[in-house]
Structures are given as structure tokens and as C-alpha cells.
């Protein structure tokens with residue numbers, strides 16, 4: 193997409209994402225295409241392509257670009273997948289997923305944030321995103337199982353309901369922890385779940401209302 197931020201976006205991909213080791217061409221292309229400045233407020237637009245998370249209202253944040261790219265790459269998406277996202281927030285990660293996967297299901301607890309994300313993503317014309325307002329800790333059962341799950345708020349431990357909604361060989365990336373958090377990759381195997389700790393991070397807490 194050509195817009196007044198194209199050059200900044202290309203620079204972001206090169207200096208923040210590729211330079212730190214993200215190599216998947218699908219992820220780099222999606223990060224180079226999604227107009228991140230449309231997912232932040234007018235006041236934050238000038239900072240949209242900087243190497244940091246930004247406030248999006250309601251005490252929530254849009255994740256740092258590198259973290260969005262990293263979490264997406266770890267899922268190993270090829271293009272035909274059905275993906276669940278918990279924590280729509282601004283909808284930015286949702287757009288990156290929708291560029292690559294076949295279908296994206298996204299859940300947000302805060303109604304105002306979901307409606308705002310629906311407006312922005314609707315304006316960009318993604319036909320493959322479905323939205324739900326509510327507690328994503330229990331997943332989205334009707335359309336389970338998923339090839340991949342992305343959680344963008346941190347629980348104290350991996351919610352069982354989310355694990356159970358992964359297909360065999362399905363992958364989930366999730367920040368886990370209260371004071372100290374790490375990104376954890378969960379891979380479902382026929383009889384078990386394999387967990388791998390990847391990277392220290394800081395996410396807002398996953399609020400559970402159950």
C-alpha cells in the first residue's frame with residue numbers, strides 16, 4: 193500500500209524486524225503492507241512506526257511491531273489456516289494475521305476497542321475476519337479447532353480451554369506470567385502438549401471473568 197507512511201513502514205520492517213532475525217517473507221510482506229498508523233489515535237500517528245508499544249485507550253496498548261512480527265512468524269503460517277486471536281485491541285495484529293491466514297477469529301473483552309477495530313479493519317476491506325466481544329479465556333468453541341492461536345494479553349498460566357481448541361500440530365503463542373512474563377509456544381501433539389519458552393515480554397494482563 194502506498195501512503196504518506198510507506199517509507200517509514202519499510203524502514204520499520206528493515207531496521208526493527210528483519211534486522212532482529214525475522215525472515216519469513218509472508219510476515220515481512222504483511223508488516224510492510226498493514227498501515228499501522230490507522231490503528232492508533234491521531235495524537236499517536238507520528239509515533240506509529242517507532243520501535244515501541246503505544247497506548248490505544250482503556251489502559252491497553254498496541255504491541256511493539258517486532259513483537260507482532262515475531263509472534264506471527266512463530267506460528268509458521270502457510271496461508272490456508274484458521275487462526276484464533278484473543279485480545280483484538282487495536283486490531284493491528286488481527287490485520288497482520290488476516291494478510292497471511294485464510295480465516296481469523298478475534299475476541300476482545302472491551303466493547304469500545306472491538307468496535308473501533310471493526311471500523312478500521314472494515315475500512316481496509318478484510319473479508320476473512322470474524323469478531324466477538326467477550327472473554328476470550330474460554331476461546332471460541334463454535335469454530336474450534338484452530339490451526340493457530342495468538343493471545344495478546346498475559347494469563348498466569350496457559351488456559352486449558354485454549355489448548356484444547358488447537359488442532360493436532362496446531363501452535364499457540366501466548367505471553368504467560370504475572371510479574372515476570374515470557375512468550376510461550378505451545379504445540380499440540382497427538383497425546384500431549386509441548387511447551388517452549390521463547391522470550392521475556394511485557395503484556396497487559398488477560399482478564400478472566402469466569
Ligand code: SAH
Nearest residue numbers: 254279281282285301327328344345398399
Ligand atoms: N493485539 C493487540 C494488542 C492489544 S493489548 C494490538 O495489536 O493492538 C491486549 C488486549 O487484550 C486488550 O485490548 C485487552 O482489552 C484484551 N483482553 C484482556 N483480557 C481479555 C480477555 N479475557 N478476553 C479478550 N480480550 C482480552
